Amino acid sequence: MSTAPHQQDLSAVRKQIDSVQKDIAQKEAVHKEAQSAIQQSEQALKATNQAIATLEKKQSSSQRQLEDLRAKLAATRAKVADTRSRVNKMLVSQYSRGQHDAMSLMLNADDPNQSARDLTYYKHIARAQTQLVASLKDQQAELEALEQRLQAELGRLEALSDNKSQEKDQLENTKAQQQVQAQQIATQIQGQQQKLTELKASEKRLTNLIAEIQRQIEARRREAERKAAEARKARLLAAQQAAKKENERRRKLAEQAKKQGKPVPKEARQPVKVQQPDQRIDEAADTNASGRAFRSLQGKMKLPVAGTLTGRFGTPRDEGTTWKGVFIKSPAGQPVRAVADGQVVYADVLRGFGNAVIVDHGGGYMTVYTGLSGLSRSVGASLKAGDTIGNTGALDSGESGLYFEIRYMGRPVNPLAWAR
Numbered sequence: 001m002s003t004a005p006h007q008q009d010l011s012a013v014r015k016q017i018d019s020v021q022k023d024i025a026q027k028e029a030v031h032k033e034a035q036s037a038i039q040q041s042e043q044a045l046k047a048t049n050q051a052i053a054t055l056e057k058k059q060s061s062s063q064r065q066l067e068d069l070r071a072k073l074a075a076t077r078a079k080v081a082d083t084r085s086r087v088n089k090m091l092v093s094q095y096s097r098g099q100h101d102a103m104s105l106m107l108n109a110d111d112p113n114q115s116a117r118d119l120t121y122y123k124h125i126a127r128a129q130t131q132l133v134a135s136l137k138d139q140q141a142e143l144e145a146l147e148q149r150l151q152a153e154l155g156r157l158e159a160l161s162d163n164k165s166q167e168k169d170q171l172e173n174t175k176a177q178q179q180v181q182a183q184q185i186a187t188q189i190q191g192q193q194q195k196l197t198e199l200k201a202s203e204k205r206l207t208n209l210i211a212e213i214q215r216q217i218e219a220r221r222r223e224a225e226r227k228a229a230e231a232r233k234a235r236l237l238a239a240q241q242a243a244k245k246e247n248e249r250r251r252k253l254a255e256q257a258k259k260q261g262k263p264v265p266k267e268a269r270q271p272v273k274v275q276q277p278d279q280r281i282d283e284a285a286d287t288n289a290s291g292r293a294f295r296s297l298q299g300k301m302k303l304p305v306a307g308t309l310t311g312r313f314g315t316p317r318d319e320g321t322t323w324k325g326v327f328i329k330s331p332a333g334q335p336v337r338a339v340a341d342g343q344v345v346y347a348d349v350l351r352g353f354g355n356a357v358i359v360d361h362g363g364g365y366m367t368v369y370t371g372l373s374g375l376s377r378s379v380g381a382s383l384k385a386g387d388t389i390g391n392t393g394a395l396d397s398g399e400s401g402l403y404f405e406i407r408y409m410g411r412p413v414n415p416l417a418w419a420r
Contacts, residue, residue, distance in 0.1 A: 289385035294361035325405030368405035
Protein backbone atom coordinates (compact mmCIF):
# COMPACT_ATOMS: atom_id res chain seq x y z
CA MET A 1 0.00 0.00 0.00
CA SER A 2 1.34 3.46 -0.96
CA THR A 3 0.84 6.69 0.99
CA ALA A 4 1.04 8.84 -2.16
CA PRO A 5 -2.74 9.00 -2.92
CA HIS A 6 -3.51 9.64 0.75
CA GLN A 7 -0.78 12.31 0.87
CA GLN A 8 -2.45 14.00 -2.10
CA ASP A 9 -5.82 13.78 -0.32
CA LEU A 10 -4.23 15.20 2.84
CA SER A 11 -2.67 18.04 0.84
CA ALA A 12 -6.07 18.78 -0.73
CA VAL A 13 -7.77 18.77 2.70
CA ARG A 14 -5.12 21.11 4.11
CA LYS A 15 -5.59 23.45 1.15
CA GLN A 16 -9.33 23.41 1.86
CA ILE A 17 -8.62 24.14 5.53
CA ASP A 18 -6.39 27.08 4.58
CA SER A 19 -9.04 28.34 2.16
CA VAL A 20 -11.84 28.05 4.75
CA GLN A 21 -9.68 29.71 7.43
CA LYS A 22 -8.94 32.61 5.08
CA ASP A 23 -12.63 32.84 4.19
CA ILE A 24 -13.57 32.89 7.89
CA ALA A 25 -10.96 35.58 8.56
CA GLN A 26 -12.34 37.70 5.71
CA LYS A 27 -15.94 37.22 6.86
CA GLU A 28 -14.98 38.04 10.46
CA ALA A 29 -13.37 41.26 9.21
CA VAL A 30 -16.57 42.10 7.28
CA HIS A 31 -18.68 41.16 10.33
CA LYS A 32 -16.53 43.43 12.49
CA GLU A 33 -17.05 46.26 10.01
CA ALA A 34 -20.81 45.58 10.02
CA GLN A 35 -20.89 45.68 13.83
CA SER A 36 -18.93 48.92 13.76
CA ALA A 37 -21.41 50.35 11.22
CA ILE A 38 -24.30 49.29 13.48
CA GLN A 39 -22.67 51.06 16.43
CA GLN A 40 -22.22 54.18 14.32
CA SER A 41 -25.88 53.98 13.25
CA GLU A 42 -26.92 53.60 16.89
CA GLN A 43 -24.84 56.65 17.83
CA ALA A 44 -26.37 58.61 14.95
CA LEU A 45 -29.85 57.49 16.04
CA LYS A 46 -29.10 58.56 19.59
CA ALA A 47 -27.94 62.00 18.37
CA THR A 48 -31.03 62.29 16.13
CA ASN A 49 -33.37 61.33 19.00
CA GLN A 50 -31.69 63.94 21.19
CA ALA A 51 -32.08 66.54 18.43
CA ILE A 52 -35.77 65.61 18.01
CA ALA A 53 -36.30 65.86 21.77
CA THR A 54 -34.64 69.30 21.78
CA LEU A 55 -36.81 70.42 18.86
CA GLU A 56 -39.92 69.15 20.61
CA LYS A 57 -38.97 71.15 23.72
CA LYS A 58 -38.44 74.24 21.58
CA GLN A 59 -41.73 73.64 19.80
CA SER A 60 -43.53 73.23 23.14
CA SER A 61 -41.92 76.40 24.50
CA SER A 62 -42.71 78.38 21.33
CA GLN A 63 -46.29 77.07 21.37
CA ARG A 64 -46.73 78.24 24.96
CA GLN A 65 -45.22 81.63 24.07
CA LEU A 66 -47.57 81.84 21.08
CA GLU A 67 -50.58 81.03 23.24
CA ASP A 68 -49.55 83.64 25.83
CA LEU A 69 -48.95 86.14 23.04
CA ARG A 70 -52.34 85.43 21.52
CA ALA A 71 -53.98 85.95 24.92
CA LYS A 72 -52.14 89.28 25.31
CA LEU A 73 -53.06 90.22 21.75
CA ALA A 74 -56.73 89.44 22.41
CA ALA A 75 -56.64 91.52 25.62
CA THR A 76 -54.96 94.40 23.80
CA ARG A 77 -57.46 94.23 21.00
CA ALA A 78 -60.27 94.34 23.59
CA LYS A 79 -58.67 97.36 25.24
CA VAL A 80 -58.27 99.11 21.89
CA ALA A 81 -61.90 98.42 21.06
CA ASP A 82 -63.10 99.60 24.47
CA THR A 83 -60.97 102.75 24.44
CA ARG A 84 -61.87 103.47 20.85
CA SER A 85 -65.58 103.10 21.76
CA ARG A 86 -65.28 105.48 24.69
CA VAL A 87 -63.34 108.03 22.61
CA ASN A 88 -65.91 107.77 19.84
CA LYS A 89 -68.79 108.30 22.31
CA MET A 90 -67.03 111.28 23.79
CA LEU A 91 -66.31 112.78 20.39
CA VAL A 92 -69.87 112.22 19.25
CA SER A 93 -71.19 113.83 22.41
CA GLN A 94 -68.91 116.81 22.01
CA TYR A 95 -69.75 117.13 18.38
CA SER A 96 -73.50 117.02 19.03
CA ARG A 97 -73.29 119.67 21.65
CA GLY A 98 -70.53 121.60 19.85
CA GLN A 99 -69.90 125.15 21.03
CA HIS A 100 -73.17 125.21 22.96
CA ASP A 101 -71.71 122.88 25.52
CA ALA A 102 -68.67 125.03 25.95
CA MET A 103 -70.76 128.26 26.03
CA SER A 104 -73.20 126.73 28.47
CA LEU A 105 -70.32 125.73 30.63
CA MET A 106 -69.01 129.31 30.56
CA LEU A 107 -72.40 131.03 31.20
CA ASN A 108 -73.67 128.73 33.89
CA ALA A 109 -70.48 128.60 35.88
CA ASP A 110 -70.14 130.78 38.94
CA ASP A 111 -66.39 131.02 38.42
CA PRO A 112 -65.17 131.75 34.92
CA ASN A 113 -61.69 130.59 35.81
CA GLN A 114 -63.07 127.26 36.95
CA SER A 115 -64.93 126.92 33.68
CA ALA A 116 -61.74 127.49 31.73
CA ARG A 117 -59.96 124.89 33.79
CA ASP A 118 -62.77 122.34 33.20
CA LEU A 119 -62.68 122.98 29.50
CA THR A 120 -58.91 122.43 29.42
CA TYR A 121 -59.37 119.27 31.48
CA TYR A 122 -61.86 117.88 28.93
CA LYS A 123 -59.45 118.59 26.15
CA HIS A 124 -56.61 116.78 27.97
CA ILE A 125 -58.82 113.78 28.57
CA ALA A 126 -59.79 113.64 24.92
CA ARG A 127 -56.16 113.96 23.86
CA ALA A 128 -55.01 111.26 26.34
CA GLN A 129 -57.68 108.89 25.20
CA THR A 130 -56.65 109.47 21.60
CA GLN A 131 -52.98 108.84 22.49
CA LEU A 132 -53.97 105.68 24.40
CA VAL A 133 -55.77 104.37 21.35
CA ALA A 134 -52.68 105.07 19.22
CA SER A 135 -50.40 103.37 21.80
CA LEU A 136 -52.66 100.38 22.02
CA LYS A 137 -52.73 100.14 18.24
CA ASP A 138 -48.89 100.23 18.16
CA GLN A 139 -48.78 97.52 20.84
CA GLN A 140 -51.27 95.49 18.83
CA ALA A 141 -49.11 95.84 15.72
CA GLU A 142 -46.00 94.71 17.64
CA LEU A 143 -47.88 91.75 19.07
CA GLU A 144 -49.16 90.80 15.62
CA ALA A 145 -45.59 91.03 14.22
CA LEU A 146 -44.30 88.88 17.11
CA GLU A 147 -47.10 86.39 16.44
CA GLN A 148 -45.99 86.13 12.82
CA ARG A 149 -42.38 85.56 13.90
CA LEU A 150 -43.45 82.89 16.36
CA GLN A 151 -45.59 81.28 13.68
CA ALA A 152 -42.58 81.30 11.34
CA GLU A 153 -40.34 79.84 14.09
CA LEU A 154 -42.90 77.13 14.76
CA GLY A 155 -43.01 76.36 11.03
CA ARG A 156 -39.21 76.18 10.92
CA LEU A 157 -39.07 73.93 13.99
CA GLU A 158 -41.77 71.70 12.52
CA ALA A 159 -39.81 71.41 9.24
CA LEU A 160 -36.64 70.57 11.19
CA SER A 161 -38.57 68.05 13.21
CA ASP A 162 -39.94 66.47 10.03
CA ASN A 163 -36.42 66.31 8.54
CA LYS A 164 -35.05 64.76 11.71
CA SER A 165 -37.91 62.26 11.75
CA GLN A 166 -37.11 61.29 8.14
CA GLU A 167 -33.42 61.06 9.04
CA LYS A 168 -34.34 58.85 12.00
CA ASP A 169 -36.43 56.59 9.74
CA GLN A 170 -33.53 56.30 7.26
CA LEU A 171 -31.08 55.54 10.07
CA GLU A 172 -33.40 52.89 11.51
CA ASN A 173 -33.78 51.32 8.04
CA THR A 174 -30.01 51.38 7.56
CA LYS A 175 -29.46 49.89 10.99
CA ALA A 176 -32.01 47.15 10.28
CA GLN A 177 -30.26 46.32 6.97
CA GLN A 178 -26.87 46.30 8.72
CA GLN A 179 -28.23 43.98 11.41
CA VAL A 180 -29.59 41.63 8.74
CA GLN A 181 -26.23 41.69 6.94
CA ALA A 182 -24.34 41.11 10.20
CA GLN A 183 -26.64 38.19 11.05
CA GLN A 184 -26.15 36.70 7.57
CA ILE A 185 -22.37 37.00 7.90
CA ALA A 186 -22.50 35.50 11.41
CA THR A 187 -24.52 32.58 10.02
CA GLN A 188 -21.99 32.14 7.20
CA ILE A 189 -19.11 32.24 9.70
CA GLN A 190 -20.87 29.64 11.84
CA GLY A 191 -21.33 27.43 8.77
CA GLN A 192 -17.68 27.88 7.75
CA GLN A 193 -16.51 27.12 11.28
CA GLN A 194 -18.58 23.95 11.22
CA LYS A 195 -17.02 23.07 7.87
CA LEU A 196 -13.58 23.86 9.30
CA THR A 197 -14.25 21.56 12.25
CA GLU A 198 -15.26 18.78 9.87
CA LEU A 199 -12.21 19.37 7.65
CA LYS A 200 -9.88 19.28 10.66
CA ALA A 201 -11.51 16.04 11.77
CA SER A 202 -10.98 14.66 8.24
CA GLU A 203 -7.39 15.87 8.32
CA LYS A 204 -6.82 14.12 11.64
CA ARG A 205 -8.35 10.86 10.36
CA LEU A 206 -6.31 11.06 7.16
CA THR A 207 -3.13 11.91 9.07
CA ASN A 208 -3.67 8.92 11.36
CA LEU A 209 -4.33 6.70 8.33
CA ILE A 210 -1.15 7.90 6.61
CA ALA A 211 0.83 7.39 9.82
CA GLU A 212 -0.52 3.84 10.09
CA ILE A 213 0.29 3.14 6.42
CA GLN A 214 3.77 4.57 6.92
CA ARG A 215 4.26 2.34 9.96
CA GLN A 216 3.21 -0.65 7.87
CA ILE A 217 5.47 0.42 5.00
CA GLU A 218 8.36 0.93 7.41
CA ALA A 219 7.73 -2.47 8.97
CA ARG A 220 7.68 -4.08 5.50
CA ARG A 221 10.82 -2.15 4.55
CA ARG A 222 12.65 -3.36 7.64
CA GLU A 223 11.48 -6.89 6.95
CA ALA A 224 12.63 -6.58 3.33
CA GLU A 225 15.99 -5.19 4.48
CA ARG A 226 16.31 -8.05 6.95
CA LYS A 227 15.58 -10.59 4.24
CA ALA A 228 17.90 -8.79 1.82
CA ALA A 229 20.63 -8.77 4.47
CA GLU A 230 20.11 -12.48 5.10
CA ALA A 231 20.19 -13.11 1.35
CA ARG A 232 23.42 -11.08 1.03
CA LYS A 233 24.85 -12.94 3.98
CA ALA A 234 23.89 -16.26 2.39
CA ARG A 235 25.40 -15.19 -0.94
CA LEU A 236 28.53 -14.03 0.83
CA LEU A 237 28.76 -17.32 2.72
CA ALA A 238 28.23 -19.24 -0.52
CA ALA A 239 30.87 -17.08 -2.21
CA GLN A 240 33.26 -17.67 0.69
CA GLN A 241 32.69 -21.40 0.55
CA ALA A 242 33.11 -21.39 -3.23
CA ALA A 243 36.29 -19.33 -2.85
CA LYS A 244 37.53 -21.70 -0.16
CA LYS A 245 36.96 -24.70 -2.41
CA GLU A 246 38.56 -22.92 -5.36
CA ASN A 247 41.57 -21.93 -3.26
CA GLU A 248 41.87 -25.52 -1.99
CA ARG A 249 41.74 -26.76 -5.59
CA ARG A 250 44.41 -24.26 -6.62
CA ARG A 251 46.61 -25.23 -3.67
CA LYS A 252 46.41 -28.88 -4.59
CA LEU A 253 47.05 -28.00 -8.22
CA ALA A 254 50.19 -26.07 -7.18
CA GLU A 255 51.39 -28.95 -4.96
CA GLN A 256 50.86 -31.45 -7.76
CA ALA A 257 52.80 -29.24 -10.17
CA LYS A 258 55.67 -28.97 -7.71
CA LYS A 259 55.72 -32.75 -7.15
CA GLN A 260 55.87 -33.30 -10.86
CA GLY A 261 58.59 -30.67 -11.22
CA LYS A 262 56.36 -28.54 -13.40
CA PRO A 263 55.75 -24.77 -13.20
CA VAL A 264 52.84 -23.75 -11.02
CA PRO A 265 49.83 -22.79 -13.22
CA LYS A 266 49.08 -19.07 -13.30
CA GLU A 267 45.59 -19.50 -11.84
CA ALA A 268 47.12 -21.32 -8.84
CA ARG A 269 49.51 -18.51 -8.00
CA GLN A 270 46.81 -16.09 -6.70
CA PRO A 271 44.06 -16.92 -4.20
CA VAL A 272 40.44 -16.09 -5.06
CA LYS A 273 39.21 -12.84 -3.38
CA VAL A 274 35.73 -12.80 -1.97
CA GLN A 275 33.83 -9.63 -2.80
CA GLN A 276 30.69 -8.28 -1.21
CA PRO A 277 27.63 -9.19 -3.31
CA ASP A 278 25.93 -6.35 -5.18
CA GLN A 279 23.13 -4.47 -3.34
CA ARG A 280 20.01 -3.16 -5.05
CA ILE A 281 18.99 0.47 -4.36
CA ASP A 282 15.28 0.90 -5.09
CA GLU A 283 14.58 4.41 -3.79
CA ALA A 284 16.32 7.63 -4.80
CA ALA A 285 16.46 10.90 -2.88
CA ASP A 286 13.18 12.87 -2.69
CA THR A 287 11.70 15.93 -1.04
CA ASN A 288 11.21 14.28 2.37
CA ALA A 289 14.61 15.57 3.49
CA SER A 290 13.86 19.15 2.45
CA GLY A 291 14.17 21.75 5.18
CA ARG A 292 16.21 19.50 7.47
CA ALA A 293 19.79 20.01 8.62
CA PHE A 294 22.20 17.66 6.87
CA ARG A 295 23.59 16.21 10.12
CA SER A 296 20.04 15.14 11.10
CA LEU A 297 19.81 12.85 8.04
CA GLN A 298 22.37 10.26 9.16
CA GLY A 299 20.81 6.82 8.89
CA LYS A 300 17.75 8.29 7.12
CA MET A 301 19.16 9.54 3.83
CA LYS A 302 18.17 8.20 0.42
CA LEU A 303 20.95 7.88 -2.17
CA PRO A 304 20.87 10.13 -5.27
CA VAL A 305 19.80 7.49 -7.82
CA ALA A 306 18.24 4.02 -7.94
CA GLY A 307 20.36 1.16 -9.22
CA THR A 308 22.78 -1.48 -8.01
CA LEU A 309 25.51 -0.74 -5.49
CA THR A 310 28.69 -2.18 -7.03
CA GLY A 311 31.37 -0.02 -5.43
CA ARG A 312 31.50 0.35 -1.66
CA PHE A 313 33.31 2.88 0.50
CA GLY A 314 36.82 1.64 1.40
CA THR A 315 36.79 -1.41 -0.92
CA PRO A 316 39.47 -1.77 -3.64
CA ARG A 317 38.87 -0.65 -7.20
CA ASP A 318 40.09 -2.55 -10.23
CA GLU A 319 42.86 -0.02 -10.92
CA GLY A 320 44.30 -0.49 -7.44
CA THR A 321 42.78 2.47 -5.54
CA THR A 322 39.92 2.28 -3.05
CA TRP A 323 36.44 3.76 -3.25
CA LYS A 324 36.12 6.98 -1.20
CA GLY A 325 32.43 6.98 -1.86
CA VAL A 326 29.98 4.57 -3.49
CA PHE A 327 29.38 3.67 -7.12
CA ILE A 328 25.76 2.99 -8.11
CA LYS A 329 25.42 1.14 -11.37
CA SER A 330 22.49 2.57 -13.31
CA PRO A 331 21.37 2.95 -16.95
CA ALA A 332 22.43 6.20 -18.59
CA GLY A 333 19.97 9.08 -18.52
CA GLN A 334 18.47 8.42 -15.08
CA PRO A 335 17.79 11.58 -13.00
CA VAL A 336 20.31 12.24 -10.27
CA ARG A 337 18.77 14.03 -7.27
CA ALA A 338 20.20 16.13 -4.45
CA VAL A 339 20.14 14.23 -1.15
CA ALA A 340 19.54 17.39 0.93
CA ASP A 341 19.09 21.15 0.72
CA GLY A 342 22.19 23.08 -0.27
CA GLN A 343 23.98 25.29 -2.79
CA VAL A 344 25.96 24.27 -5.87
CA VAL A 345 29.64 25.25 -5.45
CA TYR A 346 31.05 23.31 -8.43
CA ALA A 347 29.45 22.26 -11.73
CA ASP A 348 31.96 21.32 -14.43
CA VAL A 349 34.13 18.56 -15.82
CA LEU A 350 36.36 16.88 -13.22
CA ARG A 351 39.28 14.96 -14.69
CA GLY A 352 38.94 11.23 -14.11
CA PHE A 353 35.28 11.57 -13.11
CA GLY A 354 33.59 13.27 -16.06
CA ASN A 355 30.90 15.86 -15.36
CA ALA A 356 30.69 16.60 -11.64
CA VAL A 357 28.55 18.62 -9.24
CA ILE A 358 29.55 19.50 -5.68
CA VAL A 359 26.91 20.75 -3.26
CA ASP A 360 27.60 22.59 0.00
CA HIS A 361 25.04 21.68 2.69
CA GLY A 362 26.43 23.83 5.49
CA GLY A 363 27.89 22.70 8.79
CA GLY A 364 31.02 21.45 6.98
CA TYR A 365 29.12 18.86 4.90
CA MET A 366 29.41 18.51 1.11
CA THR A 367 28.21 15.92 -1.37
CA VAL A 368 29.90 15.00 -4.68
CA TYR A 369 28.09 13.63 -7.75
CA THR A 370 30.24 12.52 -10.71
CA GLY A 371 29.93 10.65 -14.01
CA LEU A 372 26.97 12.78 -15.07
CA SER A 373 25.92 12.84 -18.72
CA GLY A 374 24.55 16.37 -18.33
CA LEU A 375 24.31 19.12 -15.73
CA SER A 376 21.00 20.72 -14.75
CA ARG A 377 22.35 23.28 -12.27
CA SER A 378 25.10 25.88 -12.33
CA VAL A 379 27.35 27.30 -9.61
CA GLY A 380 25.43 29.39 -7.07
CA ALA A 381 22.10 27.61 -7.60
CA SER A 382 20.10 26.81 -4.46
CA LEU A 383 18.82 23.25 -4.18
CA LYS A 384 16.10 21.52 -2.25
CA ALA A 385 16.25 17.84 -1.40
CA GLY A 386 14.98 15.85 -4.38
CA ASP A 387 15.90 18.51 -7.00
CA THR A 388 17.45 17.06 -10.17
CA ILE A 389 21.07 18.14 -10.69
CA GLY A 390 21.81 16.04 -13.81
CA ASN A 391 21.52 12.59 -15.39
CA THR A 392 23.57 9.44 -15.03
CA GLY A 393 26.37 8.86 -17.51
CA ALA A 394 29.77 7.17 -17.10
CA LEU A 395 33.09 7.77 -15.39
CA ASP A 396 36.18 8.33 -17.52
CA SER A 397 37.03 4.67 -16.83
CA GLY A 398 33.87 3.67 -18.69
CA GLU A 399 31.85 2.52 -15.68
CA SER A 400 28.20 3.41 -16.27
CA GLY A 401 26.30 4.89 -13.34
CA LEU A 402 26.90 7.47 -10.60
CA TYR A 403 29.83 7.92 -8.26
CA PHE A 404 28.72 9.62 -5.02
CA GLU A 405 30.70 10.93 -2.04
CA ILE A 406 29.89 12.60 1.28
CA ARG A 407 32.61 14.76 2.79
CA TYR A 408 32.82 16.34 6.23
CA MET A 409 35.40 19.10 6.68
CA GLY A 410 36.99 17.83 3.45
CA ARG A 411 37.36 14.21 4.62
CA PRO A 412 35.36 11.45 2.90
CA VAL A 413 32.85 9.57 5.08
CA ASN A 414 31.00 6.35 4.28
CA PRO A 415 27.70 7.22 2.50
CA LEU A 416 26.26 3.85 3.52
CA ALA A 417 26.50 4.99 7.16
CA TRP A 418 24.09 7.79 6.21
CA ALA A 419 21.79 5.93 3.82
CA ARG A 420 18.94 3.87 5.18
